[in-house]
Every structure is written in C-alpha cells, then in structure tokens.
Amino acid sequence: MARPYLNARRIAALALLALVAAACVALGNWQLDRAAERDAISRAIESGRQSAPLALGPDTPPGQFQDWRQAQAGGTWLHRFTVLLDNRNFNGRPGFWVATPLLLDDTDDTAVLVLRGWVARPVNPGERLPDLAPPAGTQAVSGQLRQRVPRLFELWSFSGRDPNALPRAFPAADGAPPRVQNLDLADYAAATGLKLLPVVLEQTSDEAAGQGAALVRDWPLPPTDSDTNRGYALQWFSFAAIAVIAWIVIAWRALRRRAAKSGAR
Structure with a gap:
C-alpha cells in the first residue's frame, strides 16, 4: 500500500x-x-537632567515634576516619620533606603518625601544600624526627582503579613523606624497626616561634616x-x-x- x-x-x-x-x-x-x-x-533621563533645576515649594505646579530633573528644597526634617525601605542592595550588600519627609511649610504640613540614601543592614552579631537622625534646623537638600518611590517585585509572605504595612501612629511603639518593602505616597500621606508633594526627591547633596548618618547616595538607574x-x-x-x-x-x-x-x- x-x-x-x-x-x-x-x-x-x-x-x-x-x-x-x-x-x-x-x-x-x-x-x-x-x-x-x-x-x-x-x-x-536625558531630558530630565537637561532641564533647569527646580526649586521645590508648597505651590510648585505639578507639571514641573519631571523624572530625573534636578531639584532643591529647603525645610526641616521630620525624623519621627522616617521609614526604612527593605531589600535594597548596594554592590551586593543587603541594606535599606532611608526615607524621611522634609517639611516645606509648617502652616499646612506640606512636605516632600526624601530618599536620603542607603545604609547597610546589620548582619553580624553586635552590629546595629547607625543613628539615622538627620540634622536639626532648616536644611537645604538637593537631588533628583522621581514620580514615585522605585518599587521592588513583591514576593508572597509566608507569615501573611503585609510587607508594606505602615504603623497606625508614628513613631512606632519601639521607637525604631518601620520597615516596608515598597512605599506608596498616598498610603504614607494617610499614615502620617502630611500633605505630600506628588513626587519623591532622591537626595544627592551631602550634609555638613559631623551632621547626620553617612549614607550612600549612589542611586540606581533603570536598565537602558x-x-x-x-x-x-x-x-x-x-x-x-x-x-x-x-x-x-x-x-x-x-x-x-x-x-x-x-x-x-
């Protein structure tokens, strides 16, 4: 056949x-x-970095908030609202990003959330986080703008605990900064009662010698x-x-x- x-x-x-x-x-x-x-x-990134530096204030038009644009702000740190962003690595070392709001206008609690830098996670016995309190008094801070806090992929938690849950009141009962994996500006504003600008400032300026913790301010860029x-x-x-x-x-x-x-x- x-x-x-x-x-x-x-x-x-x-x-x-x-x-x-x-x-x-x-x-x-x-x-x-x-x-x-x-x-x-x-x-x-190129467009933002080529734009003229922006002076942040309570009345800054939202249309001026451009990613990677250089910006400056003046105000006082609100350390009681400091939050640590977990699982942020730097050169292969585990650590945290330190986020603290900078109060721009105390009459209506207007503030901008500042990512102040990276600090290593204590991994060896006896190690502790350094004093993360920022300098007191009116401070000038400069950096680059981001539309939101850069996010990490979230893994399911075996404990069932929300890795992004903020305390009901600041500071936390133990006085330690709360740790979250990702931080949403709307949730953070609701938890703190602050009127936040719809933008984040990644700090690049250094504090004066002897003021504040020695934080690493080498911010990662998305793949290009x-x-x-x-x-x-x-x-x-x-x-x-x-x-x-x-x-x-x-x-x-x-x-x-x-x-x-x-x-x-």
Whole structure:
C-alpha cells in the first residue's frame, strides 16, 4: 500500500512548526517593545537632567515634576516619620533606603518625601544600624526627582503579613523606624497626616561634616541597554525563520510526493 503524501506525522510537524514560528515572532516583537521602552526611559533621563533645576515649594505646579530633573528644597526634617525601605542592595550588600519627609511649610504640613540614601543592614552579631537622625534646623537638600518611590517585585509572605504595612501612629511603639518593602505616597500621606508633594526627591547633596548618618547616595538607574533586547529579538526572529524554512521543506517534500504519485498514474 502506498504511503500517503501527507500523513498524520507530517501534519503534526507542520502544525508544530507553525506554532513555533508564531511564538518566536511574538517573542521577537516583545523584545522590540522592551527595547522601545528602554529607549523612552533613556530619553526621559536625558531630558530630565537637561532641564533647569527646580526649586521645590508648597505651590510648585505639578507639571514641573519631571523624572530625573534636578531639584532643591529647603525645610526641616521630620525624623519621627522616617521609614526604612527593605531589600535594597548596594554592590551586593543587603541594606535599606532611608526615607524621611522634609517639611516645606509648617502652616499646612506640606512636605516632600526624601530618599536620603542607603545604609547597610546589620548582619553580624553586635552590629546595629547607625543613628539615622538627620540634622536639626532648616536644611537645604538637593537631588533628583522621581514620580514615585522605585518599587521592588513583591514576593508572597509566608507569615501573611503585609510587607508594606505602615504603623497606625508614628513613631512606632519601639521607637525604631518601620520597615516596608515598597512605599506608596498616598498610603504614607494617610499614615502620617502630611500633605505630600506628588513626587519623591532622591537626595544627592551631602550634609555638613559631623551632621547626620553617612549614607550612600549612589542611586540606581533603570536598565537602558536597548541593544541587548534588539539582540534577543534578532535571535527569536532567526528561530522563527528556521521554523518557517523547515515548514517549507516538509510541505515541499509532501507536494513533490503528491506530484510523483500523480505522474505515476
């Protein structure tokens, strides 16, 4: 009995190759989208850093709040509202970001949340966090603006505790700054009762010698290497091309077998 020119095995192979090609094309397009996103971030960073420095105040128009724009603010630190952002690593070392509001206007409790810097997590016996109290009195702080506190991917907690829960009252009962993984400005404003600007200031200026803790102010930037994504896209499109070529070869052989059978009749 003659073998059919298009049996179940060939049909399955053609269907599988079509699915592989479609999936590879979709993944390649996704990588191109990621490259476009990184290009947009790179342009936003450049645009923000080229903008004129902004003086922050209670009446600063929200339209002036541009990511990565340099800004300055003057006010007094509200250390009782300090929060530690957990799981922030620096050069492979675990640690915290220290976030403290800077009071801009004490008549209506207007403040801006300042990410003051990174401090190492105590890991060895006997180690403790340094005194994180900022300098007293009116201070001038400069840095770069962010639309929100940079977030980390949140893992499910076995304890069932919300890793972002803030205390009902500040300071906490034990006097230690609360620790959260991610900090939402609206939740923080509700917990503290402050009228926060809808922006975060990543501090880059140093305190005067002998004032405040020695914090690291080397802020990470989001990935902007779009060429890597384009390289991945090229690989996926290459895999798709291989699948299409294999599909064509199988289909061509099936058609040739059919033509041979037709000519033999």
